[in-house]
Amino acid sequence: xxxxxxxxxxxxxxxxxxxxxxxxxxxxxxxxxxxxxxxxxxxxxxxxxxxxxxxxxxxxxxxxxxxxxxxxxxxxxxxxxxxxxxxxxxxxxxxxxxxxxxxxxxxxxxxxxxxxxxxxxxxxxxxxxxx
Numbered sequence: 001x002x003x004x005x006x007x008x009x010x011x012x013x014x015x016x017x018x019x020x021x022x023x024x025x026x027x028x029x030x031x032x033x034x035x036x037x038x039x040x041x042x043x044x045x046x047x048x049x050x051x052x053x054x055x056x057x058x059x060x061x062x063x064x065x066x067x068x069x070x071x072x073x074x075x076x077x078x079x080x081x082x083x084x085x086x087x088x089x090x091x092x093x094x095x096x097x098x099x100x101x102x103x104x105x106x107x108x109x110x111x112x113x114x115x116x117x118x119x120x121x122x123x124x125x126x127x128x129x130x131x
Contacts, residue, residue, distance in 0.1 A: 057102060058100070058103075058105055058124055058125070058126055059100055059124070059126070060084075060098065060115055060122050060123065060124055061098055062077055062098070062099055062121075063096065063119070064094045064097075070088050070097050073086075073119070074088055074097050077115075077119070084100045084115075086099045087099070098127075
């Protein structure tokens with residue numbers, strides 16, 4: 001019985017080593033076929049999102065007050081909500097921290113529900129057009 005187990009173990013070991021030596025990873029290449037319009041649309045979207053004061057977009061104000069409070073609110077927001085970038089603006093006499101650049105009110109409402117957990121006084125608004 002012992003000889004049978006050692007023979008079986010030898011055969012299994014030999015087969016394993018043989019297969020390991022003669023096997024290899026497959027190589028391949030990937031070709032992506034994409035409509036040219038997709039790249040153009042992505043460029044247009046980037047350009048639209050670049051203008052943060054676009055009056056057609058919704059924003060969420062998370063703070064209004066002095067500079068040090070605005071800086072700490074901005075830092076806390078960045079650490080808590082990485083998906084929206086907070087930006088500080090100065091409107092006499094207050095520093096304001098705004099977050100997001102939402103194209104629809106529904107999108108802004110969903111974000112506001114999450115943000116209000118940490119910043120209870122947050123609200124949605126549309127920035128005024130710059131003159």
